[in-house]
Amino acid sequence: MTNKPLAFxxxxxxxxxxxxxxxxxxxxxxxxxxxxFFFLSKLIGTGIENQMAPYGGDYFAFVLIGVAxxxxxxxxxxxFAGEIRNAQVLGTLEALLVTPTSVPTILFSSCxxxxxxxxxxxxxxxxxxxxxxxxxxxxxxxxxxxxIFGLTILAFSGIGLISAAFIIVFKQGSPIxxxxxxxxxxxxxxxxxxxxxxxWLEPYAYLLPITHALEAMRQILLxxxxxxxxxxxxxxLLIFSMLLxxxxxxxxxxxxxxxxxxxxxxxx
Numbered sequence: 449m450t451n452k453p454l455a456f457x458x459x460x461x462x463x464x465x466x467x468x469x470x471x472x473x474x475x476x477x478x479x480x481x482x483x484x485f486f487f488l489s490k491l492i493g494t495g496i497e498n499q500m501a502p503y504g505g506d507y508f509a510f511v512l513i514g515v516a517x518x519x520x521x522x523x524x525x526x527x528f529a530g531e532i533r534n535a536q537v538l539g540t541l542e543a544l545l546v547t548p549t550s551v552p553t554i555l556f557s558s559c560x561x562x563x564x565x566x567x568x569x570x571x572x573x574x575x576x577x578x579x580x581x582x583x584x585x586x587x588x589x590x591x592x593x594x595x596i597f598g599l600t601i602l603a604f605s606g607i608g609l610i611s612a613a614f615i616i617v618f619k620q621g622s623p624i625x626x627x628x629x630x631x632x633x634x635x636x637x638x639x640x641x642x643x644x645x646x647x648w649l650e651p652y653a654y655l656l657p658i659t660h661a662l663e664a665m666r667q668i669l670l671x672x673x674x675x676x677x678x679x680x681x682x683x684x685l686l687i688f689s690m691l692l693x694x695x696x697x698x699x700x701x702x703x704x705x706x707x708x709x710x711x712x713x714x715x716x
Contacts, residue, residue, distance in 0.1 A: 464561065481515065489507045489511065502671075512574070513669060515573070516570045516573035518658065519570060523563060525611055525628060527558075528555060585670065587672065588674065599661075599682060605693060606688070606689065606692025612700055616703035635649065635653035637662050638662065642654075642659060
């Protein structure tokens, strides 16, 4: 069983390496994005000191962490559904599902490379920020970082599985991805603090996992917060994980059942 995820990872890595220019452009794009955020922070200047005070007062650090870790939401929403869609188009979905490998193993193994590459992207975002643009990180509790990171991935994956279930049944773009990505970009605190939202809109921001994930990550990376300092966000992310991951797996299983019953599993 342990060799199967590695086999998927190796397969996807070799495919990615066969398109080396695309791979290199993605890496170069990280530097360009970081440069844009740095210039944007210079434009904004010190005019938002009050809003940035809880995050060390640096808008560049605030937005870089927001954009970097939002990559995990994007990859969660896109990977599960994208892998299913690709398998449908290539005609390999049914062949995969009749193997002795469990459906959860197939799903998570198929996305292992995407999550690994996203982790590399996040590392490069932070490394570029620190080494080139003077970003100051203050990490005192790696345990807190990895706990929040793990809970974030689990919560995001649950949403991604629900989106993939929609693809299994309806074949085309999932409205789940659009709704979650749009709401997260608007209210999740990616580019600006949740505190600046209108009072009637702000409560809805806390219904999104990304709001709590980014708040905890910024406190850990910028303010040296320990796990005890972000225990509230961790508890909320745990609740999201416990709700969304089983729901996502159930929804995907139900979608498979419908597709098999209708004979549309390999249709695209």
